Amino acid sequence: MTADAFVLLWPPFLVAAVLVGIHTYFGLQVLARNVVFVDLALAQIAALGATVAFMLGHPVSSPASYGYSLLFALCAAMLLATTRNWSGRISQEAMIGVIYIVAAAAGFLMVEKAPQGTEHIKQVLTGNILTAGIEQLVWVAPLYAVIGAVLWSARRKLARVEQGWRGWAWDFLFYACFGVVVTSSVALAGVLLVFSFLIIPATVGILYADGMRRLAIGWAVGLVATVAGLALSYAADLPTGSTLVCVFGAALAVAALLRVLLRASAHHRRLGVRTGRIALTGILGVSGLWFAFAPRADQPLIDSVEAAVPGVREVYMSARETDIYREAVHYAERYRGEAERLNEKEARSRWQGDALSDIDVRRLSSYVQSYNEMRKGEEFVQREVRSRARERWRWEIGGGLLVAGALIFPWRRRAAMKPSPNTVIQQ
Amino acid sequence: MALCSAVRVSVLWRTAVMAVFAACAGVAQGAFPIVATTADLKSLAESIGGDKVHVVALVPPNTDPEEYQPKPQDLARLKSAQMVLRVGLDFDLWLDRLVPQAGNPAIRRGGPGHVDASFGITLLDVRGAQVGPVGGHAHGSGNPHYWLDPANAEMITASIFEALVRLDPANAQHYQRQRMMFLDMLSRRIESWQRALAPVQGRPLIAYHNNWSYFARRFRLNIAGYIEPRPGVPPTPAHLAGLIKLAQAQQIKAVVRQPHEPQKNAEFVAAKSGAVIVLLAASVGAVPQARDYVSLFDYNVAALAAALQ
Numbered sequence: 001m002t003a004d005a006f007v008l009l010w011p012p013f014l015v016a017a018v019l020v021g022i023h024t025y026f027g028l029q030v031l032a033r034n035v036v037f038v039d040l041a042l043a044q045i046a047a048l049g050a051t052v053a054f055m056l057g058h059p060v061s062s063p064a065s066y067g068y069s070l071l072f073a074l075c076a077a078m079l080l081a082t083t084r085n086w087s088g089r090i091s092q093e094a095m096i097g098v099i100y101i102v103a104a105a106a107g108f109l110m111v112e113k114a115p116q117g118t119e120h121i122k123q124v125l126t127g128n129i130l131t132a133g134i135e136q137l138v139w140v141a142p143l144y145a146v147i148g149a150v151l152w153s154a155r156r157k158l159a160r161v162e163q164g165w166r167g168w169a170w171d172f173l174f175y176a177c178f179g180v181v182v183t184s185s186v187a188l189a190g191v192l193l194v195f196s197f198l199i200i201p202a203t204v205g206i207l208y209a210d211g212m213r214r215l216a217i218g219w220a221v222g223l224v225a226t227v228a229g230l231a232l233s234y235a236a237d238l239p240t241g242s243t244l245v246c247v248f249g250a251a252l253a254v255a256a257l258l259r260v261l262l263r264a265s266a267h268h269r270r271l272g273v274r275t276g277r278i279a280l281t282g283i284l285g286v287s288g289l290w291f292a293f294a295p296r297a298d299q300p301l302i303d304s305v306e307a308a309v310p311g312v313r314e315v316y317m318s319a320r321e322t323d324i325y326r327e328a329v330h331y332a333e334r335y336r337g338e339a340e341r342l343n344e345k346e347a348r349s350r351w352q353g354d355a356l357s358d359i360d361v362r363r364l365s366s367y368v369q370s371y372n373e374m375r376k377g378e379e380f381v382q383r384e385v386r387s388r389a390r391e392r393w394r395w396e397i398g399g400g401l402l403v404a405g406a407l408i409f410p411w412r413r414r415a416a417m418k419p420s421p422n423t424v425i426q427q
Numbered sequence: 428m429a430l431c432s433a434v435r436v437s438v439l440w441r442t443a444v445m446a447v448f449a450a451c452a453g454v455a456q457g458a459f460p461i462v463a464t465t466a467d468l469k470s471l472a473e474s475i476g477g478d479k480v481h482v483v484a485l486v487p488p489n490t491d492p493e494e495y496q497p498k499p500q501d502l503a504r505l506k507s508a509q510m511v512l513r514v515g516l517d518f519d520l521w522l523d524r525l526v527p528q529a530g531n532p533a534i535r536r537g538g539p540g541h542v543d544a545s546f547g548i549t550l551l552d553v554r555g556a557q558v559g560p561v562g563g564h565a566h567g568s569g570n571p572h573y574w575l576d577p578a579n580a581e582m583i584t585a586s587i588f589e590a591l592v593r594l595d596p597a598n599a600q601h602y603q604r605q606r607m608m609f610l611d612m613l614s615r616r617i618e619s620w621q622r623a624l625a626p627v628q629g630r631p632l633i634a635y636h637n638n639w640s641y642f643a644r645r646f647r648l649n650i651a652g653y654i655e656p657r658p659g660v661p662p663t664p665a666h667l668a669g670l671i672k673l674a675q676a677q678q679i680k681a682v683v684r685q686p687h688e689p690q691k692n693a694e695f696v697a698a699k700s701g702a703v704i705v706l707l708a709a710s711v712g713a714v715p716q717a718r719d720y721v722s723l724f725d726y727n728v729a730a731l732a733a734a735l736q
Contacts, residue, residue: 004668061690130664131695230664239661346551350640351629351649358549365553365569 005234011133013230018137019185019197020222022144026178027202028214035092038080039182039198041100043191045076046183051107073179081171127190130240136188143184147177193241196248197222204255225251274410284405292398295390316397317389325385332378339371459595462508464519465492466711467574468544470720472512472587474609479598488712489687493518497525505529510590515545518571542590547582548573551640575709576641577617577724581610616721620728621646627735631677633670635684635693638709651677654692662692674700681705681734686713705734
């Protein structure tokens with residue numbers, strides 16, 4: 001399985017690494033300029049360009065479609081370069097937001113009458129990093145290398161906030177390069193993942209360092225999160241794009257927490273620990289009260305613990321209840337298997353052996369539905385047995401959670417009243 | 428002279444325009460108005476009704492009917508309809524929000540003009556039956572793509588015919604005649620399609636989505652796996668790896684997808700397994716060649732036969 005995973009995942013990893021490389025740099029720039037959502041606006045405008053190409057008869061993902069996307073992105077770059085001069089009373093982000101929604105709506109209006117309509121827009125904005133490979137790498141890597149070189153050589157000019165036409169020209173260069181990168185990246189990885197590549201590694205870099213070290217840290221975090229995300233999506237059988245976004249988010253959370261623990265002063269660390277203890281007390285307290293007053297309702301905390309450690313149920317279930325529960329689990333699984341066996345039999349009969357008649361198929365479907373109802377019945381028994389046991393122990397478990405919360409709470413300790421040597425006791 | 432010529436042109440033009448309007452009005456006045464949710468049901472209704480019915484399909488071609496967003500004009504169409512024809516099985520749930528808003532009691536659920544074409548169909552992939560990640564179609568009580576078995580046209584047209592005879596008894600004989608002719612022609616075509624696909628019976632292929640159960644059953648096709656096992660959920664890496672292994676082990680030659688389904692995932696699997704991508708139409712109008720219900724199968728059968736032989 002490891003070999004299969006490696007064969008499947010190393011090309012997407014290389015593509016993701018290239019994307020992390022260029023987007024981390026852009027991320028540092030957009031965070032410095034305070035235009036975080038310009039990435040989404042450019043992606044939507046590029047999608048609008050692809051939509052125009054589609055309406056003109058060019059196939060989706062064709063060179064013409066890419067060309068139109070780039071053209072629209074460059075026009076958007078001109079507009080965005082101009083918005084900085086308008087942002088006197090209104091923030092540039094607000095105007096970027098308006099550009100985003102208008103581009104999105106315009107795209108939908110345009111394809112409304114076309115065959116495939118919104119499915120086309122979905123395809124343009126929803127890449128799949130899993131299917132990106134060497135064929136995409138051979139053109140993306142050199143393109144991004146050139147753009148990176150251009151931006152690196154102009155970094156001092158770009159860092160300065162110039163006014164007038166020079167300022168506009170440097171802004172246009174930045175947004176034009178960004179537009180090219182976003183147009184290409186979104187087609188490979190989708191809007192959400194590209195946004196993650198853009199913001200999260202750069203944010204971690206800013207949290208820990210200044211100058212060039214931010215970039216290095218961002219790259220390192222991006223690569224580690226990519227490896228972790230790809231591995232997790234394979235091991236846990238999860239969609240790759242969404243898993244990567246969640247792992248990047250978790251990476252930011254961990255980085256922020258570590259920064260508090262490692263770099264904060266003693267006072268801030270104590271404050272952080274105190275806050276954590278208060279939060280945990282709150283969770284235990286609310287869970288305890290909820291368990292005591294609504295033992296039959298969903299109990300997120302207790303249910304999570306039971307999912308991780310099923311043996312916890314036996315703490316509050318009697319021996320008889322445990323037997324009933326286990327029997328219900330066993331029969332539920334058996335009925336599930338029977339339904340699956342019948343479905344496989346029907347599916348096989350479509351092409352192998354004698355075809356089942358309509359009457360046979362109806363009879364088989366009836367059995368499948370019966371097994372499903374029986375399985376649901378066993379699942380009901382599991383829930384009911386568990387709920388009754390919880391009801392019996394509601395006050396003990398609810399109270400226990402409250403007590404645990406109280407023990408964790410950081411009560412203030414009053415200092416003992418000791419008289420100092422200089423204190424004069426008045427008689 | 429020039430003035431007479433101009434007047435003649437003007438009269439001719441006005442006459443032509445009036446003739447066009449008169450023709451449209453004639454169709455509108457005499458024809459029984461039906462609204463169908465999909466182009467497939469529209470085609471079947473027209474096969475029975477002929478020129479006695481005027482059928483409009485709400486979902487445009489190549490649009491996923493399950494994610495269709497109704498428009499204001501759809502309300503106007505439903506207001507003036509005497510029959511609404513739906514796929515059912517939770518396939519066109521959006522219709523349930525639209526019909527009450529139209530304020531037309533004849534086409535409300537349970538009303539005389541509300542026809543659920545799934546009535547009487549032998550359903551496959553019954554709800555919750557496909558446990559695990561294989562072939563799940565998370566709908567109502569079965570896979571809703573039943574029109575893709577041409578033999579089911581008999582039951583579908585029976586439902587339409589029964590409603591038409593009840594609501595438009597004056598043309599009952601016409602509908603009966605049309606239906607008999609259509610089913611007679613269709614049964615001969617089914618035989619020819621089965622003969623065309625007989626050489627490739629049992630050959631394994633991969634489909635993008637679980638639309639093809641009924642089609643596979645009628646033409647004895649072996650759909651060995653699905654790229655998108657759960658509707659709307661992208662395939663996971665483990666699933667794709669398993670699918671590629673399966674394709675290599677069973678020497679799968681074709682990956683079937685519809686025009687509106689994402690091509691990247693299908694191309695990825697096809698490239699890794701050496702299969703070709705076959706574009707099939709799951710609905711009338713999905714490809715230009717699928718102009719009506721019969722040509723839908725003409726196209727699909729020809730495309731598959733060419734790819735698998």
